[in-house]
Amino acid sequence: MTAPLTPPHQPRPHDPDWPPPPPPPLGPEGDPITAAEVVLGAAVTVVSAVAGALLGVLWLNLAPRVPLVSDGKGIYLRNSEGEAAIGGDGTFVLLALAFGAVAGLVVFLLRRRGGIPPVLGLAAGGVLGSLLAWKVGTYFGAGPDVIARAKAVGPGVVFDAPLKLNLGAAALLAWPLAAVIVHLVLTAVLGPRDPDPWDRPEDGAPGAGPGNGLGTTAPGPGPGAA
Numbered sequence: 001m002t003a004p005l006t007p008p009h010q011p012r013p014h015d016p017d018w019p020p021p022p023p024p025p026l027g028p029e030g031d032p033i034t035a036a037e038v039v040l041g042a043a044v045t046v047v048s049a050v051a052g053a054l055l056g057v058l059w060l061n062l063a064p065r066v067p068l069v070s071d072g073k074g075i076y077l078r079n080s081e082g083e084a085a086i087g088g089d090g091t092f093v094l095l096a097l098a099f100g101a102v103a104g105l106v107v108f109l110l111r112r113r114g115g116i117p118p119v120l121g122l123a124a125g126g127v128l129g130s131l132l133a134w135k136v137g138t139y140f141g142a143g144p145d146v147i148a149r150a151k152a153v154g155p156g157v158v159f160d161a162p163l164k165l166n167l168g169a170a171a172l173l174a175w176p177l178a179a180v181i182v183h184l185v186l187t188a189v190l191g192p193r194d195p196d197p198w199d200r201p202e203d204g205a206p207g208a209g210p211g212n213g214l215g216t217t218a219p220g221p222g223p224g225a226a
Contacts, residue, residue, distance in 0.1 A: 033115065033116060033117060034115075036111075037111070037115040037116070037117040037118060038117045040107070040110065040111055040115075040117060040118050040121065041115075041116075041117030041118050041119075041120055041121035042117075042121065043121070044103070044107055044118055044121030044122055044125050045120075045121040045124045045125040045128065046125070047125065048099075048103055048121070048122070048124075048125025048126055048128065048129045048175075048179075049125050049128035049129050049132060050129075050132075051099060051103075051129050052128065052129030052130060052131065052132030052133040052136070053132055053133070053136055054133075055095055055096065055099055055129060055130070055132075055133035055136075055175075056132060056133035056134065056135065056136025056137045056140075057136060057137075057140075058095055059088075059091055059092050059095055059133060059136075059137045059163075060136070060137045060140055060141055060163065062091050062095070063087060063088040063091040063092065063137070063163060064087035064088065064091070065160040065161070066088075066160065066161035067158045067160065067161070068146065068150070068158070068160070068161050069156065069157070069158050070150035070151075070153075070154075070155055070156075070157075071155050071156070075146055075147070075150050086166065088163055088164065088165070088166075089165055089166050089167045089171055092133070092134075092137075092165060092171050092174075093167070093170075093171050093174045095133075096126075096130055096133070096171065096172075096174035096175040096178070097174050097175070097178045098178075099126075099129065099175050099178075099179075100122075100126055100174065100175040100176065100177065100178030100179035100180075100182065101178050101179070101182045103122055103125070103126065103175075103179040103182075104122060104178065104179040104180065104181070104182030104183035104186065105182060105183075105186065107121075107122060107179075107183055108182075108183050108186040108187060108190075108191075112187070112190070112191050112192060113187075113191060113192055114183070114184075114187040114191060118183070119180055119183060119184070122176065122179040122180050122183055123176045123179070123180055124176075125176075125179075126175035126176030126177075126178075126179045126180075127172065127173075127175070127176050129175055130171070130172040130173075130174070130175045130176070131172065134165060134171075134172065137163050138162065138163055138164060141160075141162060141163035142160045142161065142162045142163065146161065146162065
């Protein structure tokens with residue numbers, strides 16, 4: 001006869017590693033916010049807001065113009081079927097998406113672990129940068145007084161309509177949305193991983209070997225083994 005063996009799915013009677021310790025609890029706030037994250041978030045906000053001036057200059061130079069003409073009594077579109085009226089919005093949105101993607105990439109490279117302050121800085125800086133770009137493009141473009149310009153150039157002379165955003169808030173949100181999405185995707189895919197709370201370094205490979213608390217090692221035959 002042989003001594004009874006401990007079933008492989010049962011713990012050993014006096015195993016100090018059983019039951020296994022529970023994983024450490026996660027607080028609702030997650031990792032504490034550090035001073036470095038706050039400084040980075042503030043710097044991202046300021047740099048993004050200042051970069052909005054460059055976006056405004058690019059928008060002013062790359063956006064298509066809407067030609068107008070006056071007959072002395074009214075002001076009309078020179079080409080009523082042209083798409084230049086929406087081209088200004090499209091140019092602004094494309095430029096804003098590019099600025100936001102670059103901002104999200106740069107912030108990720110500066111801090112791969114992510115954090116709430118950098119993300120808030122990307123969002124706030126994107127909104128401020130878009131507002132500044134809008135103001136720069138409209139201020140240095142054609143003046144808003146179309147009637148005065150029509151009288152100045154005279155009847156039958158083509159002049160440019162003032163640069164404006166027809167999409168309004170939707171165009172101003174392109175930059176912050178692109179920045180936050182790019183940063184979050186890069187952090188999720190390429191950022192460092194938190195250690196598994198169930199892994200125990202002294203055990204070697206998880207779930208294998210002695211000390212894993214599963215008690216899979218059966219004792220040998222007892223003294224009365226035949």
